[in-house]
Amino acid sequence: MEFHFEVLKTDPSGARLGRLTTPHGVIDTPAFMPVGTAGTVKGLTQQALGDLGVQILLGNTYHLYLRPGHERIRQLGGLHRFMSWPGAILTDSGGFQVFSLAELRKVTDDGVVFRSHLDGSEHFLSPEKSIEIQQALGSDIAMVLDECIEYPADHARAAGALKRTTEWARRCRDYARAHVETSTTPGQSLFGIVQGGMHADLRGASAKQLVDLDFPGYAIGGLAVGEPHALSIEMAAAAAEHLPKDRPRYVMGVGLPEQLADYVGCGVDMMDCVLPTRNARNGCLFTSAGRVNIKNAIYADDPRPLDERCSCMVCKTYSRAYLRHLFQANEILASILNSHHNVAFFLDIMGKIRQAIAFGELADFSSEFLARIETGEP
Amino acid sequence: MEFHFEVLKTDPSGARLGRLTTPHGVIDTPAFMPVGTAGTVKGLTQQALGDLGVQILLGNTYHLYLRPGHERIRQLGGLHRFMSWPGAILTDSGGFQVFSLAELRKVTDDGVVFRSHLDGSEHFLSPEKSIEIQQALGSDIAMVLDECIEYPADHARAAGALKRTTEWARRCRDYARAHVETSTTPGQSLFGIVQGGMHADLRGASAKQLVDLDFPGYAIGGLAVGEPHALSIEMAAAAAEHLPKDRPRYVMGVGLPEQLADYVGCGVDMMDCVLPTRNARNGCLFTSAGRVNIKNAIYADDPRPLDERCSCMVCKTYSRAYLRHLFQANEILASILNSHHNVAFFLDIMGKIRQAIAFGELADFSSEFLARIETGEP
Numbered sequence: 236m237e238f239h240f241e242v243l244k245t246d247p248s249g250a251r252l253g254r255l256t257t258p259h260g261v262i263d264t265p266a267f268m269p270v271g272t273a274g275t276v277k278g279l280t281q282q283a284l285g286d287l288g289v290q291i292l293l294g295n296t297y298h299l300y301l302r303p304g305h306e307r308i309r310q311l312g313g314l315h316r317f318m319s320w321p322g323a324i325l326t327d328s329g330g331f332q333v334f335s336l337a338e339l340r341k342v343t344d345d346g347v348v349f350r351s352h353l354d355g356s357e358h359f360l361s362p363e364k365s366i367e368i369q370q371a372l373g374s375d376i377a378m379v380l381d382e383c384i385e386y387p388a389d390h391a392r393a394a395g396a397l398k399r400t401t402e403w404a405r406r407c408r409d410y411a412r413a414h415v416e417t418s419t420t421p422g423q424s425l426f427g428i429v430q431g432g433m434h435a436d437l438r439g440a441s442a443k444q445l446v447d448l449d450f451p452g453y454a455i456g457g458l459a460v461g462e463p464h465a466l467s468i469e470m471a472a473a474a475a476e477h478l479p480k481d482r483p484r485y486v487m488g489v490g491l492p493e494q495l496a497d498y499v500g501c502g503v504d505m506m507d508c509v510l511p512t513r514n515a516r517n518g519c520l521f522t523s524a525g526r527v528n529i530k531n532a533i534y535a536d537d538p539r540p541l542d543e544r545c546s547c548m549v550c551k552t553y554s555r556a557y558l559r560h561l562f563q564a565n566e567i568l569a570s571i572l573n574s575h576h577n578v579a580f581f582l583d584i585m586g587k588i589r590q591a592i593a594f595g596e597l598a599d600f601s602s603e604f605l606a607r608i609e610t611g612e613p
Numbered sequence: 614m615e616f617h618f619e620v621l622k623t624d625p626s627g628a629r630l631g632r633l634t635t636p637h638g639v640i641d642t643p644a645f646m647p648v649g650t651a652g653t654v655k656g657l658t659q660q661a662l663g664d665l666g667v668q669i670l671l672g673n674t675y676h677l678y679l680r681p682g683h684e685r686i687r688q689l690g691g692l693h694r695f696m697s698w699p700g701a702i703l704t705d706s707g708g709f710q711v712f713s714l715a716e717l718r719k720v721t722d723d724g725v726v727f728r729s730h731l732d733g734s735e736h737f738l739s740p741e742k743s744i745e746i747q748q749a750l751g752s753d754i755a756m757v758l759d760e761c762i763e764y765p766a767d768h769a770r771a772a773g774a775l776k777r778t779t780e781w782a783r784r785c786r787d788y789a790r791a792h793v794e795t796s797t798t799p800g801q802s803l804f805g806i807v808q809g810g811m812h813a814d815l816r817g818a819s820a821k822q823l824v825d826l827d828f829p830g831y832a833i834g835g836l837a838v839g840e841p842h843a844l845s846i847e848m849a850a851a852a853a854e855h856l857p858k859d860r861p862r863y864v865m866g867v868g869l870p871e872q873l874a875d876y877v878g879c880g881v882d883m884m885d886c887v888l889p890t891r892n893a894r895n896g897c898l899f900t901s902a903g904r905v906n907i908k909n910a911i912y913a914d915d916p917r918p919l920d921e922r923c924s925c926m927v928c929k930t931y932s933r934a935y936l937r938h939l940f941q942a943n944e945i946l947a948s949i950l951n952s953h954h955n956v957a958f959f960l961d962i963m964g965k966i967r968q969a970i971a972f973g974e975l976a977d978f979s980s981e982f983l984a985r986i987e988t989g990e991p
Contacts, residue, residue: 274935275939275946276943277944288845303941307913310759310914312916317934317935319932447741550658554697557695560652560681560695561652561653562653568656568658569943571945
């Protein structure tokens with residue numbers, strides 16, 4: 236299947252109901268993408284992902300490059316085949332992880348020298364190298380390498396990173412075009428990434444520069460880095476305003492359940508976040524009544540399902556008392572079930588958001604959802 | 614359903630094909646029972662156990678007594694309901710774990726004083742207490758408390774433990790009968806346990822004494838404690854010889870894949886073992902060509918299924934290279950998939966053993982199976 240995006244309906248809020256076609260299947264948007272860092276969404280089998288209706292997941296270029304290595308994955312037929320995942324995959328550029336490393340050595344216009352968190356070995360990530368890796372992985376959607384900056388960052392700092400990001404985006408695009416045959420997934424797409432820190436003018440400028448480079452989709456990066464949520468939404472809107480209506484928009488690394496609809500309201504079509512799986516492993520569960528810390532003793536004798544409004548396998552099958560016991564006993568099944576529910580919960584929200592857009596009622600959905608979370612009544 | 618056992622066919626070797634009916638379903642015997650220590654078979658969801666065709670699993674009284682507590686499980690409706698497992702459950706008496714504890718304090722004719730491995734708190738386990746706990750758990754099959762001894766143990770030591778075991782078996786039986794109404798599973802059965810160390814005369818004497826107490830089934834305990842396999846089989850046979858043909862026989866805590874048919878050949882109907890799940894978590898996988906240590910670098914680029922003769926979900930879906938990557942990256946999915954395969958492998962052996970008995974060809978099955986494991990060709 237050839238990469239293709241259609242907007243099926245637009246809500247009064249600006250939210251879009253859409254359909255994204257990739258070489259590995261169709262994705263209903265707005266879509267939430269679970270994070271499969273090292274070729275696995277932690278705690279879930281690929282069978283479970285399928286049962287949950289996951290259509291696209293995210294793989295981390297940095298982790299897969301270091302282990303098991305992108306050339307190994309290429310030899311084994313690409314990431315889909317390596318992990319036996321028939322659905323779509325989006326890979327990040329590796330930049331976010333590299334810029335987050337304490338052992339980051341040096342950033343130049345050429346790229347970034349960094350040390351592996353696994354063995355301290357030195358590596359060089361350039362725009363071209365990032366695309367080479369992502370072509371070996373054969374994701375359906377690859378991302379350009381961008382310069383990720385700290386928050387807060389002043390206008391000059393953000394403008395400098397933006398400039399480099401645009402230049403790297405051009406180099407990624409050119410390298411991907413020149414080496415299109417080497418991808419293990421024919422028809423792989425490449426998205427640009429809007430940067431610009433928390434400066435609306437820079438977000439607009441970044442978007443315009445990327446649009447000139449003509450990507451089939453656009454991400455908005457550098458959000459959810461510590462800024463207030465309202466500012467995050469403001470920046471997403473400032474970027475989206477300058478992005479073409481017929482291309483998918485992806486806000487990277489967001490968000491909390493109660494924030495998802497806000498990004499969607501900015502006209503965002505895709506999101507990814509490690510929260511559902513990471514929090515699950517720590518016993519923090521998302522429910523329609525807000526967050527549940529399952530290790531709390533109040534759940535020890537509670538026979539009720541985790542979330543009575545949730546129809547996932549976990550909530551249909553197990554009690555809070557059992558989930559609490561598994562967590563206390565440090566059982567593997569705690570991670571399995573908690574991850575399953577949290578991912579199901581995020582996917583369910585996105586399903587309800589899509590339904591609300593279809594009926595032109597996203598604002599109503601958001602206010603009802605928030606009211607329930609605040610009152611704590613599932 | 615009322616507890617009931619039928620022998621459907623007997624193989625020339627002495628192996629029996631049977632059908633055990635319990636309050637939670639029918640079990641095809643000979644049966645392998647995965648171990649669900651703390652209310653979960655480590656690494657497997659209850660859904661996966663069902664998919665694998667598990668008909669009965671084992672729960673550990675010692676662990677469940679300490680955490681989450683048997684009275685809590687009673688309040689929550691018993692162990693089946695607590696862990697949402699509709700199939701049959703057998704619970705051990707807690708004796709084996711208690712006798713294995715370093716902090717074991719004192720054994721008297723009354724029972725055993727021990728300290729919890731979790732918090733050092735002091736507890737007392739008597740025959741009556743063990744049944745009280747198992748009635749709260751509501752297993753389909755409960756076990757009498759027995760005195761487990763070290764290996765090797767001389768004749769006098771083994772004879773002393775045997776005497777106490779018989780007396781405890783009588784007390785367990787009497788307590789269970791007197792308190793039958795307090796079990797969370799109506800129709801719960803109680804099995805006696807043959808002891809006697811590695812002394813054939815004592816094994817015979819123990820069996821006869823237990824038969825006089827008239828249990829609906831008999832276990833053979835104190836095997837696989839370090840003795841040579843041939844001696845283990847000799848002891849199982851010495852016990853089985855004196856057990857009634859119309860009652861199920863259960864050898865506790867065995868064994869390796871290549872040993873299972875030997876116990877079955879002694880007329881054994883049930884076995885349990887932690888090996889498939891424990892070894893799985895250490896990357897030791899059982900295959901038709903012998904054991905595979907999946908962390909070995911030779912598997913890093915190996916696109917083949919773990920065991921080409923295995924039709925489990927893992928072998929149908931994933932490559933050795935992927936399994937090796939997951940293990941190296943310490944991913945939860947490594948434990949999930951490795952446990953799934955190993956349990957599937959043990960269950961598959963038992964299925965083939967049942968088929969071989971049905972055709973009167975158990976000896977042929979064993980020699981073919983062993984030949985394959987020794988040549989290392991799956």
